[in-house]
Amino acid sequence: MTWIDYDVSLVDDIAARLDLRAPNASAVRAVAEAIADGDGREVVCDLATGVGKTYILAGLVDYLAAQGVRNILVVTPGTTIQDKTVANFTPGHAKFVTGSDVEPLVITSENFSRGQVGDALHDDTVTKLFVFNVQQLIRPSDKTSRRVRARDEFIGTGLYQHLQQVEDLVVIADEHHVYSSRAKSFNQAIEDLGARAVVGLTATPAPGVKPIFQYSLAEAIADGFVKIPVIVYRPDGRKDESTVLADACHLLRIKDAAWSAWAEAQGRSPVHPVLFVVCRDIPDAERVANRLTADDMFPDEGQVLTVTSQSSDTALRALAEVEEADSPVRVVVSVNKLKEGWDVKNIGVIVGLRALASETLTEQVLGRGLRLPYGRRVGTPMVDTVDLVAHESYRQLLANKDALLQQVLPADGGDLDKDRPQPAPVASQPSSGDEQQILTFTSRPRVIGDDLVDGSPLLHVESFDAVMAQGKRDTKAVATLRAKVPGAPTIRFPRREREVLPVRFSFSYIDNAAARSEGAAYRHEFKVPLVRQAVDAQRGLDNKVGTVVTAAESVDATQKFISISELRNDLFGRIWNSGYVEETLAESRAAERVVREFLAGAGVTAEDQEHEWGELRAAQAAVALGKLVKIAYDTRKLQPTYAFRPVDVPTVPRRPCPRTS
Incomplete structure (x- = not known):
């Protein structure tokens, strides 16, 4: 066949029918122009995760079919994206992309050996959309791959050989960056097919690849097509795993309430946010999942879903349905299986418990949460943002995407809270x-x-x-000192010396008023804020994208609580173990009195056994009581004491006795 001509009006028509976003329409336009020569060239489009590569794929299929191309091969990195792609072109499926003028026949490794498919392969009026994963193309030892290459009675040859024989084959490689690690075998498989064009779609192009079209994460944020990432950290510096998970669950509940309230006010079906936790390995994921099912987190059956390479089909089905209204899943715990292909709109909070040092991994994981729950920004910050609970170095987490994050963060990439007290000059x-x-x-x-x-x-x-x-x-x-005459005798004198020493300290020196006054500062619970900073992007008058960090609404973090009896014991231990007093019964009673009066100032009576204090409030109260005692110790009265100490004083040497001859 003669190859296709670039038709800009057709692209515009497809963009209108599919309601393509501006960057997606531009990407289709760039590809259509680049492959017009049909010389087998490979082109790549780099678009931020969450912008909608699915619609670019649908637009390209529609464009090629309208131009007379009847054989289009979509290559996916695995079964997850393969299944999603099939769903995108299956009428009646929830993920079916509407608006296309063409309904291609979808052919997979599961159905190509049927008689109907065999007939269609030889019908030039039918647009065939082959959807295979990369393993089915490049691993002849694989059973499925052998099926693809083996002779089929309905086709008359092997399917792979049939694709080699057609004159209008176009290959579209979804998540193109994944194939870089196996580039030699993949490129050989594609080269052997003799495709007229190869189109790669990715959010993270492999090093050395020069895309013909780019649309960055910064641009997507600036244009309002994705959520705004919000970095959450604790000013108190706590970053242990239990605190991180508790804060993430707490944030998720707050987001759930905000999402539901907006949906109810707008008369929309509610979308429930999900927490996405990325772990280091499978044992770590299982341990974290068990922790998340605790009574204070998500104890109900089905609320925590673990997805790894060892997950069952039941778990994978639950994952595919996680954005359905009746899904019980509120937390998804994974290792790295979900880097590509899991396209849901209801990720509200992300926690990275594994090192996200890879640029690709970081943006792919972040991409899980960028899609908007209601398809657009609604003007409610909790709905329009995805929270990354990064109680470690959030600068390192975000410094992986140069195009956006080097504009947001200082070049040194230091931690947020590295200020340390310094002596004042x-x-x-x-x-x-x-x-x-x-x-x-x-x-x-x-x-x-x-x-x-x-x-x-x-x-x-x-x-x-x-x-x-x-x-x-x-x-x-320096004073001039004379040396002692050699051999001169010394005489020892007692010298009375005065020394000022502090009196012996006692807890009885701390009066009730001072203890109550100090305790009054702790009458109310101390809240630990979860500080939220939004990384936004905006277009300037010159149409260039710049990024800004703005303060988002903070929420209260979770914290542990202790009983009043534990609090009394902690406060008593703080001052009793200070070493300032002798351990006597009288001092013990005095210490109990100080603690009692301190708590009275904080509103706790001697009979109060039911209330609880947050650990932050309790810890700072213990520090304050310790300081009160130390100040009393340092400022206790001084009294003079006298003691006699011997002093050796040189004397005039005696005249030596005359020698006798």
Whole structure:
């Protein structure tokens, strides 16, 4: 056959019928123009995950069929995307793409040996859409692959050989980047087919590939086609696994309420958000799944779904139905099986418990949550965002996609909360002449008795010239000492010396008013915020995309609670183990009194045994009580004491006795 001409008006018509988004229409247009020569060239389109590569595929099939192409082969990386692609071209299926003028005959490894298919293969009026995964094309040792290449009575030859013989074969490789690891065998299989054109669709092109069309994640966010990623972290620095999972579940419940409220107000069917947890390996995934079924998380049957390479068909079916309204699944725990092909719109929260160092893995995992639950931005932040609970380095998590994230984050990629307390520098010492200034870092001043005692020097920062000048001054100031006359006797005198020592400390020095006053600051529960930062993108007047980080509405994090009896024991232990007092019965009772009065100031009575305190409130209360005791210890009164200490004093040497001859 003569090859097809580029028809821009046909592309525009298809874009209107399929209601293609602008970037998808542009991608179809770029491919149609690039393959017009039909010389077997390979072209790649790079589009952000969540933009809608499915519609680009449908648009290309419609365009090729309208141009007279009757043999189109779609290659998928595995059965997950293969099944999804078949569903996209199956009328009546929930994922069927409507609007096409052509209804191709879908041919797979399961149905190609039927008589109806055999007849259609030789019918030039029927558009054939072959959907195979890459293993069925490049592994002759595989049973299915042998079937594809073996002679079939209805076809008259092997299916693979039939594809080699047709003159208008176009190959479309979905998730094109996956084939880079097996490029030699894949390219050989495609080359042997003699296709007129090969089109790759991907969100993460392999290194060295130069796409003919690109649409970045930044552009998708700026144009409102996907959710806005929100990085969630805790200012208190806690990042243990239990806290991360508890916070993620807490966020999911908040999102669920927001999604349902919006749907009810708009008269729409509710969509329930799902938590997506990525683990390091299969044992880790199973352990995390067991933790997530605890009573304080998602204990009901079917709420937590684990999907790995060892998952059953039942689990895979549950995964495929996770966005259905009657699905019980609220958490999906996986290793990496879901990197491609799991296209659902209801991922609300993502937790990465494995290292997401790979650029491809990071964006593919992030892509699971980018699709909008109601097909568009609705103006409600909790609905229009996907939360990434990154209690570790969120900068490292997002620094993997250069086009978006290097505009958002500083180049050093440091952690968010690396500020550490530093000694405050005092004013530089005055200098004279050409001496350099001296910078001194000191500790904080203390109050002892009625006096304010200056802080002690912690560190000096001095120039070399300043050190030398100080050395000269010290040399001049040294006193001239005379040596003791050799052999001179010493005499020992008692010398009365005065020494100021603090009195012995007692908890009884802390009065009730001071303890109550300190405890009053802890009358109310302390909330730990989950800080949410939205990574948004906007187009400027020059149509260039820039990204901004804006503060999203924060929510309260989860925390553990302890009983009042545990709290009393913790507070007592904090001051009793300080080492400031002798361990006597009187001091024990005094310590109990201090704790009792401190709690009274916080609104806890002696009879109160039912209330609970959050662990953050309890921890900070213990620190405050410890500081109260330490201040009392440091500021206790001083009293002079006297003691006699022996001092050896040289005496005038006695005249030596005359020697006798």
